[in-house]
Amino acid sequence: MESTTPPIVAETLEQYGSLVRAALDELLREGEPRRYLYDLVADYPTRGGRMLRSSLCIATARAFGAEVEDALNSALSLELMHNGFLVHDDIEDGGEQRRGRPTMHLLHGVPMAINVGDALVVMSLRPLLANVGRLGPRLALRVLEETERMARESVEGQAIELGWRRDNTLHLQDEDYLQMILKKTCWYTTIYPTRVGALIATRDNTDLESFVRFGFFLGAAFQIQDDLLNLVGNPETYGKELNGDIREAKRTLMLIHLMRHATPLERARLTEALAAPRDERRDTDVAWVRQCMDSYGSIDYARQIAHGLAGAAMHESQLLYSGLPDSRDKRFLEGLATWMLERV
C-alpha cells in the first residue's frame, strides 16, 4: 500500500518530539537517589518513544494561535504520566518488552517498578505547576482539572480491561470494546492533548466537548492499529513480543470478533485457553488463536473498523480546524488520521 500520509506528520512529530525530549532529558537529570529511583525513572522516557501525545498537544495549541512554549509544560507532564502508566501497565499485563528492551519489572523487580511508575506520575505534577508562570493561576488550574479528568478516565478504562481478563469475560460486543478504549486509550492519547492545546491557546474560550468526538475516533483508530501491529508487525522493528496480546488474553476487537464467529467447540477451547494464567498459556494455544483470527477474517474486520474510525476522525478534524488559518500544525492535525493507520 502506498503511503498517503502527508510528510508534514512525520516532520512535526520529529520537530516537537525533539523539543519535548530535550526538556524531558533536563528534568530527568536531577534527583536523588539515582540508582534506586531516578536512573530508573529516566529509563522508559529515554527509550525513544514517538512523542505522539506531546506533539499533538503542542500542534493543537499552535494551530489555535499559541506559541510552542505555552504548551510545552503540559506536553512534558503528559509524557511523564504516560511513561508512568506504561510501567504499571507492563506489570499488570505481564509484558516482557517495551520499546525493544525488557520491561521495568523484569529488569528491577515488581516492587521497584511500582515505585518508579508512582514517581513518574508524581513528577508529572511539577510541569503543571510551572504552568502558572506563563499561563497564570486560572489557566494553570484549568489544565490541572483536565488532567484530573483524564487520569480518572484512564484508571477506569484500565480497571474495565483488567476486570474482563480476571473474570475471563468473553461475551463482549464491539461497543464494549470501544467504550473501554475511549477511557483507557483515547482520553490520554488524543482527547486530553487536543483539549489542553485548545484550552491554552484560546485561554479557556472554546467548547472542549467537540474534541471528545475527534479524539475518540482518532484514538480508537490508533488503538486498533496498535493491537493489529501486535499480530502482524515486523518482528525486526516491532518493540514488543508479537502475539503478546493473545498471550496476555487482552480483549481486542479481533478476539471479540473471533468469539462471535467461532463454532461452539472452538469457543469452548478459546474460553479455556484464555482462562489460564499468563505463564501457563501454551505456545500452541497462542498460535491456534492467531490462526483462527486469520481463518475468520478477524484481522481484516478490525482493519475495516479502524479505517472507518480514521475516516470519521478526518471528518471531525474538518469541523474543528477548517475555520483556522492554514498552518503546518493544522495540516499535521488533518493528516494524523491516515498516519494512525499507516504507521508500522
Added chain:
Amino acid sequence: MESTTPPIVAETLEQYGSLVRAALDELLREGEPRRYLYDLVADYPTRGGRMLRSSLCIATARAFGAEVEDALNSALSLELMHNGFLVHDDIEDGGEQRRGRPTMHLLHGVPMAINVGDALVVMSLRPLLANVGRLGPRLALRVLEETERMARESVEGQAIELGWRRDNTLHLQDEDYLQMILKKTCWYTTIYPTRVGALIATRDNTDLESFVRFGFFLGAAFQIQDDLLNLVGNPETYGKELNGDIREAKRTLMLIHLMRHATPLERARLTEALAAPRDERRDTDVAWVRQCMDSYGSIDYARQIAHGLAGAAMHESQLLYSGLPDSRDKRFLEGLATWMLERV
C-alpha cells in the same frame, strides 16, 4: 506504664476523624465501574484507619486560626493519597494483612491492586482542585506545590527502602535509617499535614521550614513505635501479622542495632536469612532474628530513641505553638508526641 497522654488527643482524632470519614464516604459512593474499581477503591479507606494525618492537618489549621472547612479538602486528599500508597506498599512489601483484613492484592490480584492504588492517588487531586472555591487560586496552588513536594519525598524514601532490601544492604547506620524515614514516613505523615494547615490558616504567611523539624521528630517517633508494635503488639488487636517486618526484611532501627552488635557468626547467618526472597524465609529464621533482638536489647534501644525523638518533638511544638492562643487544637498538637509512644 500509666498513660500520660491528655484525653484531648483521642477526642480530637475521634472528632476530626469522623468529619473526614463522612466526607470520604460521600466521595467514595460515586464512580463507575463499581465492581472492578470503585468498590475496591473504597475498601482500604473504610477499614477504619486512625485518620491521624487528616486530623493533624485540620488541628494545625485551627490552632492557627482557620476554620475546619478551610482544611477539610486538603485533609481528605491526604487520606486518599495515603491509602493509595498503602495499597502499593502492601504489594511492594508482600504484606498479607492491613487493618485486620487481607491486603488488596491478596483479595484481587496484583494487577487490579496496582490500578486501585493509582486510582486513589489520582482521586486525591480532586479535593485539592476543589480548594479553589474556598481558598482562591493562589492558595490552592500553594497547597498543590506542597503536595507535589510531599509525594516526591515519599517515593524517594520508598525507593531507598526498597533498594536496601533488594540489594540486601546491611551496613546501615541509625542516620541512614532516620534519613530514609524522614522521606518515607515523616513528609506525608507529619510534615505535610502541619505545613499545609499552617499555610492555609496564615494564607501563606508563615515560615514553613520550622515545621520540618517538628514533623521529623514527631514522625520518626511514630515510625519507630510502628515498627516496635510489629514486634511486641497485641496479636488480638494489631491489624497486621506480628513480626511481618522481619519476614519482609524491613530495615528497622532494631535490625540495624542488631547487625551492629551481633557476633561475626550471627551476622553471617543474619545476612543469609535476610537475603532469601520473602516467601522462602523460614519461620525458624524469623523467630531467631526476633530472639536476637531481645538478647541484644535492640528493642529497648529503639524505644529509647523513640522517646528521645518524642521529647524533641515536644520541645519543637513549644517553639511552634507557644505563641498561639490556648485552644483544644493547640493542646492536641502538644499532646501528640506522647500519644505516639503510648498508642497500641
